[in-house]
Amino acid sequence: MSTIGFLGLGNMGGPMAANLVAAGHTVAGYDPVPAAADAAAATGVLVAETAIQAVERAEVVITMLPSGALVRSAYAEILPVAQDGAVFIDSSTISVDDARDMNALAAKFGFAQVDAPVSGGVKGATAGTLAFMVGGVDAAFAAVQPALEPMAGKVIHCGGPGSGQAAKVCNNMVLAVQQIAIGEAFVLAEKLGLSAQSLFDVITGATGNCWAVSTNCPVPGPLPASPANNDFTPGFATALMNKDLGLAMAAVESTGATAPLGSHAAELYRAFAADNGAKDFSAIIETLR
Ligand code: NAD
Numbered sequence: 001m002s003t004i005g006f007l008g009l010g011n012m013g014g015p016m017a018a019n020l021v022a023a024g025h026t027v028a029g030y031d032p033v034p035a036a037a038d039a040a041a042a043t044g045v046l047v048a049e050t051a052i053q054a055v056e057r058a059e060v061v062i063t064m065l066p067s068g069a070l071v072r073s074a075y076a077e078i079l080p081v082a083q084d085g086a087v088f089i090d091s092s093t094i095s096v097d098d099a100r101d102m103n104a105l106a107a108k109f110g111f112a113q114v115d116a117p118v119s120g121g122v123k124g125a126t127a128g129t130l131a132f133m134v135g136g137v138d139a140a141f142a143a144v145q146p147a148l149e150p151m152a153g154k155v156i157h158c159g160g161p162g163s164g165q166a167a168k169v170c171n172n173m174v175l176a177v178q179q180i181a182i183g184e185a186f187v188l189a190e191k192l193g194l195s196a197q198s199l200f201d202v203i204t205g206a207t208g209n210c211w212a213v214s215t216n217c218p219v220p221g222p223l224p225a226s227p228a229n230n231d232f233t234p235g236f237a238t239a240l241m242n243k244d245l246g247l248a249m250a251a252v253e254s255t256g257a258t259a260p261l262g263s264h265a266a267e268l269y270r271a272f273a274a275d276n277g278a279k280d281f282s283a284i285i286e287t288l289r
Contacts, residue, residue: 001023001024001025001026002025002026002058002059002060002146002147003025003026003028003057003058003059003060004017004025004026004027004058004059004060004061004062004147005027005028005029005030005054005055005056005057005058005060005061005062005078005082006020006027006028006029006030006045006054006061006062006064007029007030007031007051007054007055007061007062007063007064007065007074007078008063008065008066008070008092009029009030009031009037009039009040009045009047009064010031010033010036010064010066011122011125012064012091012118012121012122012125013029013031013036013040013062013064013125014036014039014043014125015122015125015126016062016091016125016130016151017029017040017043017045017062018040018043018044018045019125019128019150019151020147020150020151021043021044021045022043022044022150023149023150025147025150027044027045027046028046028047028048028053028054028055028057028058029045029046029047029048029054030047030049030050030051030053030054031047051074051077051078052077052078052081055078055081055082055086056081056082056083057083058082058083058086059083059085059086059087060086060087060088060089060144060147061078061082061086061087061088061089062088062089062090062091062147063075063088063089063090063091063092064091064092065092066092067094068092068094068095068098068099070092071090071092071094071098071102072098072101072102075088075102075105075106079105079108079109079111080109082109082111086111087111087112087113087114087140087143087144087147088106088111088112088113088114089113089114089116089144089147089148090113090115090116091116091117091118091132092117093117093165093168093240093243093244093247094115094117094165095165095247096162096165096166096169096247096250096251096254097162097250097251097254099115099135099161099162099164099165100161100162102115103115103135103136103161103162112136112137112139112140112143113136113140113161114134114135114136114140114141114144114161114164115134115135115136115161115162115163115164115165116132116133116134116148116164117132117133117164117165117168118130118132118133119131119133119168119171120153121235121236122234124153125151127153128150128151128152128153129152129153130151130152130153130154131153131154131156132148132151132152132154132155132156132164133156133158133163133164133165133167133168133171134148134155134156134157134158134164135158135159135160135162135163135164135165135167136157136160136161136164137160137161138157141157165247166251168244169244169247169248169251170248172241172244172245172248173244173245173248173259173262173265173266175211175212175241176241176244176245176262176265176266176269176281177261177262177265178210178211178212179216179218179281179282179284180265180268180284180288181212182203182208182210182212182213182217182218182282183218183282183284183285183288184288185199185203185208186199186218186219186285187285187288187289190289196219196221197221197222200213200217200221200222200223201222212282216235216280216282217282218282218283218284218285219285226282227279227280227282227283228280228282228283228285231279232279232280232282232283233278233279233280234280235279235280235282236280236281237277237278237279237280237281238269238272238273238276238277238278238279238280238281238283238284239273239277239278240281241269241273241281242266242269242270242272242273242277245262245265245269245270246266246270248262248266249262249263249266268284268287269281269284272284272287
């Protein structure tokens with residue numbers, strides 16, 4: 001069992017840290033928001049007063065923070081004080097460029113580091129079934145596996161530094177496009193007098209099938225558990241999809257890739273997120289009606 005320093009005990013980090021404690025690891029955590037720190041303390045996390053205190057004795061350091069800028073400032077603070085041989089895991093969703101910079105910065109201080117963004121949301125974080133997309137060299141990947149295991153349903157080594165974030169932005173760009181396309185199909189069906197149930201039955205058994213309909217059907221009825229049956233809550237918040245699409249567009253721009261559908265999806269979600277950030281991202285269908 002390891003001593004783990006955990007920075008960012010929010011909606012995702014809180015339950016992830018709790019699963020590490022439940023697996024027998026010693027977890028020292030830090031979060032500047034008292035409510036997040038208190039909730040983590042109740043699950044057995046040893047809450048520290050500062051980020052430095054949380055990581056100075058850690059063999060593994062995990063960050064689960066809202067943005068690349070915050071990961072950057074946290075790393076600037078903790079890399080100089082971490083103990084020799086510590087390995088760093090950044091599970092925050094940040095840009096590929098920031099992820100590569102953080103890997104290089106850790107290497108300057110002599111530390112192995114991986115980017116390991118997740119999918120699965122708060123539900124997966126709580127159940128310990130997150131999918132981790134890991135970018136890093138083989139030795140770093142091997143070193144972080146035992147710490148990821150209690151939080152994970154699936155761990156995929158995607159390649160070198162930054163490739164976890166690259167996989168995440170590519171996947172979420174596809175997801176955004178598919179969710180809009182599925183919304184368009186259900187609205188067109190309504191106008192053609194075709195029932196939602198019939199369209200659902202056909203698409204889920206045919207070539208148009210995808211997660212955006214089979215699990216996240218954007219109209220109430222065919223799939224009682226989809227967020228559309230509950231005013232689009234809970235689910236994967238539009239604000240988070242909008243953030244991820246912003247990162248995807250940064251990657252499109254920095255690489256010169258061509259992504260006309262992804263770019264249009266990013267525009268639609270940017271506009272929709274302004275007033276609908278808390279709704280599941282399948283609610284984009286409302287703008288199509
Ligand atoms: P959150 O806002 O609930 O939690 C982030 C926490 O980090 C907050 O409690 C905040 O106080 C804390 N924090 C900020 N600065 C800090 C610092 N310097 N040191 C320590 N803690 C600090 O966000 P979340 O939903 O837990 O998301 C975390 C990351 O996971 C984000 O990058 C997000 O994009 C990604 N993510 C979220 C989901 C989801 O469904 N919520 C799914 C996949 C990925």
